[in-house]
Amino acid sequence: EDQVTQSPEALRLQEGESSSLNCSYTVSGLRGLFWYRQDPGKGPEFLFTLYSAGEEKEKERLKATLTKKESFLHITAPKPEDSATYLCAAQTNTDKLIFGTGTRLQVFP
Amino acid sequence: KAGVTQTPRYLIKTRGQQVTLSCSPISGHRSVSWYQQTPGQGLQFLFEYFSETQRNKGNFPGRFSGRQFSNSRSEMNVSTLELGDSALYLCASSPMATGANVLTFGAGSRLTVL
Numbered sequence: 621e622d623q624v625t626q627s628p629e630a631l632r633l634q635e636g637e638s639s640s641l642n643c644s645y646t647v648s649g650l651r652g653l654f655w656y657r658q659d660p661g662k663g664p665e666f667l668f669t670l671y672s673a674g675e676e677k678e679k680e681r682l683k684a685t686l687t688k689k690e691s692f693l694h695i696t697a698p699k700p701e702d703s704a705t706y707l708c709a710a711q712t713n714t715d716k717l718i719f720g721t722g723t724r725l726q727v728f729p
Numbered sequence: 730k731a732g733v734t735q736t737p738r739y740l741i742k743t744r745g746q747q748v749t750l751s752c753s754p755i756s757g758h759r760s761v762s763w764y765q766q767t768p769g770q771g772l773q774f775l776f777e778y779f780s781e782t783q784r785n786k787g788n789f790p791g792r793f794s795g796r797q798f799s800n801s802r803s804e805m806n807v808s809t810l811e812l813g814d815s816a817l818y819l820c821a822s823s824p825m826a827t828g829a830n831v832l833t834f835g836a837g838s839r840l841t842v843l
Contacts, residue, residue: 654831654832656834661836662836662837663733663819663821663834663835663836663837664772664819664832664834665834666831666832666833669831707771707772709772714785715777715784715785716774716785716787717762717774717832718774719764719771719772719773719774720771721769721770721771722771
């Protein structure tokens with residue numbers, strides 16, 4: 621069964637304290653691994669797409685990496701405005717997008 | 730460039746009633762997907778439409794249905810509402826239906842069933 625699991629469920633960081641979010645996936649024929657950010661009261665907003673193991677993408681303080689079984693979202697020196705829920709999703713070879721339940725990140729000044 | 734528009738943003742219904750939610754995709758986007766988001770289950774895929782045809786369907790009962798019009802606008806309907814249908818319903822659009830497409834989400838319609 622296709623499954624995406626994210627950990628931890630919640631993460632509290634001090635401003636400047638770097639950390640990583642994990643996304644483990646088991647899907648039939650990964651077509652792409654997506655990271656989205658969701659702020660309260662809003663829909664998810666696209667961050668990255670990763671296609672193959674070993675691929676990395678960066679945007680400001682965020683870097684996403686992909687292996688054959690999991691993806692990591694590394695947050696370097698986070699700021700309070702990085703507080704949000706981060707969702708990962710795996711697209712299967714039948715084009716279904718399976719989402720994890722997300723990691724709720726809080727960054728305190 | 731206008732984003733994905735969902736209406737209504739909030740609504741309250743009682744058990745047994747039905748509800749229709751509307752989604753206007755980004756201009757030029759032909760694929761529309763619907764998701765149900767709840768605190769315990771996260772985002773769960775409902776269905777996807779492309780060029781007025783349902784391409785994919787999630788594991789939801791037949792009370793959940795949808796359709797897409799020739800202008801790519803989409804509606805979803807939930808009949809015989811149950812308490813467990815209370816959720817945020819998100820619509821997302823993308824230019825195409827195949828491949829690793831980036832979804833652009835609307836802000837959602839928050840349904841409360843009493």
